[in-house]
Amino acid sequence: xxxxxxxxxxxxxxxxxxxxxxxxxxxxxxxxxxxxxxxxxxxxxxxxxxxxxxxxxxxxxxxxxxxxxxxxxxxxxxxxxxxxxxxxxxxxxxxxxxxxxxxxxxxxxxxxxxxxxxxxxxxxxxxxxxxxxxxxxxxxxxxxxxxxxxxxxxxxxxxxxxxxxxxxxxxxxxxxxxxxxxxxxxxxxxxxxxxxxxxxxxxxxx
Amino acid sequence: xxxxxxxxxxxxxxxxxxxxxxxxxxxxxxxxxxxxxxxxxxxxxxxxxxxxxxxxxxxxxxxxxxxxxxxxxxxxxxxxxxxxxxxxxxxxxxxxxxxxxxxxxxxxxxxxxxxxxxxxxxxxxxxxxxxxxxxxxxxxxxxxxxxxxxxxxxxxxxxxxxxxxxxxxxxxxxxxxxxxxxxxxxxxxxxxxxxxxxxxxxxxxxxxxxxxxxxxxxxxxxxxxxxxxxxxxxxxxxxxxxxxxxxxxxxxxxxxxxxxxxxxxxx
Numbered sequence: 001x002x003x004x005x006x007x008x009x010x011x012x013x014x015x016x017x018x019x020x021x022x023x024x025x026x027x028x029x030x031x032x033x034x035x036x037x038x039x040x041x042x043x044x045x046x047x048x049x050x051x052x053x054x055x056x057x058x059x060x061x062x063x064x065x066x067x068x069x070x071x072x073x074x075x076x077x078x079x080x081x082x083x084x085x086x087x088x089x090x091x092x093x094x095x096x097x098x099x100x101x102x103x104x105x106x107x108x109x110x111x112x113x114x115x116x117x118x119x120x121x122x123x124x125x126x127x128x129x130x131x132x133x134x135x136x137x138x139x140x141x142x143x144x145x146x147x148x149x150x151x152x153x154x155x156x157x158x159x160x161x162x163x164x165x166x167x168x169x170x171x172x173x174x175x176x177x178x179x180x181x182x183x184x185x186x187x188x189x190x191x192x193x194x195x196x197x198x199x200x201x202x203x204x205x206x
Numbered sequence: 207x208x209x210x211x212x213x214x215x216x217x218x219x220x221x222x223x224x225x226x227x228x229x230x231x232x233x234x235x236x237x238x239x240x241x242x243x244x245x246x247x248x249x250x251x252x253x254x255x256x257x258x259x260x261x262x263x264x265x266x267x268x269x270x271x272x273x274x275x276x277x278x279x280x281x282x283x284x285x286x287x288x289x290x291x292x293x294x295x296x297x298x299x300x301x302x303x304x305x306x307x308x309x310x311x312x313x314x315x316x317x318x319x320x321x322x323x324x325x326x327x328x329x330x331x332x333x334x335x336x337x338x339x340x341x342x343x344x345x346x347x348x349x350x351x352x353x354x355x356x357x358x359x360x361x362x363x364x365x366x367x368x369x370x371x372x373x374x375x376x377x378x379x380x381x382x383x384x385x386x387x388x389x390x391x392x393x394x395x396x397x398x399x400x401x402x403x404x405x406x407x408x409x410x411x412x413x414x415x416x417x418x419x420x421x422x423x424x425x426x427x428x429x430x431x432x433x434x435x436x437x438x439x440x441x442x443x444x445x446x447x448x449x450x451x452x453x454x455x456x457x458x459x460x461x462x463x464x465x466x467x468x469x470x471x472x473x
Contacts (some may be wrong), residue, residue, distance in 0.1 A: 040473070074341065080278035081271075102267020105285050111341045111472050122267035169465035173472045177340060205318055206473075 004071070004091030005129055006156035006181025007143075008163050009064055011190060013150035016041060016062035020196040023145030024066075024127070034116045036127040037066040037142050038206040042171045042191070043200025059189035059198065063169055064151065066127035066142065067094050067114035068180030075126075078109035084124070091156075091181065092129035100124050111173045112180070113206065129153065170195035209465035211265040216333055217361070217457045218258035219292060220354060222251045223326030225369075226299060226363020230319040232366055241306040241313050245327045247369050248303025248322075250383065255296050286296065293328040298322040325360045330358050344467035349401045357395065357457045359388055364432055368446035377440055388433075394425055398460070405467070417463035421456050428452030 021037045030036065045058030069092050075084045076093065083100035086093050095115070100123040106115040107124065130140035130153075138144070142206045143151040153157065163183045167175035170191035175182070191198060200206070229247045232238045238247075263269045278286030302322050305313035334351045363386055398418060428447070432449035435442040 077281065078283060078285065080283040080289065081274035082277040082281065083274070099271070099277075100268065101271045101274055102273075103285065105283075105336070106268075108341055108468065109341060110217060113471075113473055117267065124267075155401065173341075200473075 002088060002091060004069070004093075004156045004181055005131075005134070005153065006069055006159055006183070007129075008067065008152035008154075008159045008183045008185070010148075010152075010163075010185040011061055011063055011169060012065055012185055013148040014039075014187075015063045015148055017147065019145050019147055020064055020142035020151060021104045023141045027141045030125070031118060031120055034118055034125060035113075035206070036116070036125070037064055038113060039202075040065045040171050040206055041201040042198050045068070046197070050085040059191070061187045061189050062200075063172065063184070064142075065112055065114075065172065065182075066181045067093060067129070068112055068131060071179035071181060074109040074111060074178050075099065075106035075115055078105045079109070082106060084115065084126075085130065090129070090131055090134060092131050092160040093126070094128040094131065095126055096122050097123045099127075111177050156183070159183045168193035170198060171200050207462065209265075209468070210462070211261045213458055213461045213465060215258045215262035215265070216354070217357060217461050218254045218261070219333065220330055220358040221365060221454065221457075222254040222258065222299070223295065223323075223330050223359035224358035224360070225251045225254070225365040226295075226319070226326045227323040227358070228362040228366030229369075230316065232370070233319060237370060240373070241309050243369065243373055244313065244319070245303055245307040246372070247366075248299050248306065250365065250369070251299050252296065252303060255292070255299065258457040259292065259296075284332070286328070288332040288336050291325070291332040295322065295325040295329045295461075298325055310332075327358070330354055334393065339471050342468055342470075343472065344405055344470055345464075347404070349404070350464075352397065353401070353460070356390075356394065357461070360394075360453060361457060363390070364428070364446070364450050367432060368443070368450050371435070371441040371443045371446040390429065395422065398422065415463055415466060417459050417466070421459040421463065424452050424456035424459060428456055430437065 014037055018039055021035050021039060024030065024036050040063045043060040045056060047054045048057045053110065073086060073093055076086055080103060081099050081101055083096040084093065084106050085096065102117060102123045104117050104124065107117060115124045133140060139153045143153045160183055162164045163185060164188065166184050167180055167182045169184045169186060170193055172193050174193045225247060229238065229244065233244065240242060263272055266272060273287050275289050279290060298318065299322050302318040305318065334354045336349050337345050340346050398421065402418060428449045431445050431452060435445050
């Protein structure tokens, strides 16, 4: 039975500190503009009438997303060279940088913005689940760096048993699109996928 | 303008396909009788496709590895199919042009021009399939197919007219070509406004662009230059060439706007 690894993101604990993003950038020496993990800041609000008064009902939370190593990946179907591939051992998706032509079609096809073009390497790069660390019994860099312990990484069945089956939260698109290997824990303000009552506050960062 | 190479690739490839379609129609209609004219037409089509191909390769991070795209045919990557379609269409256009250039009797047959035109349209369809992506809201509609096909037809028509003008032939007002031109003007204006209008509210508001206006102005100007020789019943190489340049510019402006919409994505 093929293994499928995935991520768990606890949005109730995430403070948006960006340590996960920076730890990955530091470890893999990623250049400016390339972020394998991105922290989406989703905010919105409304006014609610209670008795004679109007009360603000504002919300703001962070969702830290890298690659979701989807079960039906859009990137691998899009890739014209087969460089973007799903590994048989662990179900993680990685780029063969010797085959990639840098056409950026995977970047257009991915609903989560995971594949990113590297202007210096001139090929696509992406979170690969730190698959080299798995045989060493270590978790990915981002998971180990998170000061809130809001991230986890394991076989997706293990994560689903531990944390549930939810993979949808705004501003992420519906999990029906690509079946991400992702488990999300909602925070008290969480809005469902497809929600339009809020806005992404940091579009230039992600 | 970061996608300028893809703007050039898609517009010129579609122009090439449109021209090949027009040529088989004009040959069937009796407007073209000389193999020399056919050869010139296919030469222009190949030149357009060649420039388009070079432009598309400049978009790649690793252009020297371009042959790797053949691997993607195995799992049906739309981009691999598009490139295969461009290659087949280009090959057919070359054979058809070469046979006519040599005055070979096979060049007189309608079969090769017909196959070339069919594969040209299949290529335009293949390009459409690449860009109709669920993750790019502005592209994931039938408007993408409509816009790409319209580009091919408009540019094919004006290139066909220019080709004929070199032979001092033209279409007059009673001819279907003039109706086509008027139809295009009448169709493109609502087509464009409808397309922009159907973009979800926040999409059209956040994209502050002069490109649709530039596109419309060049379209109207180009169509005027195109119509004048027809109204006078006198073909004019100069007017047709100016019309071609203006309409190419119009399509490129429209395509640049299309690519800018990529920034407005699902996430």
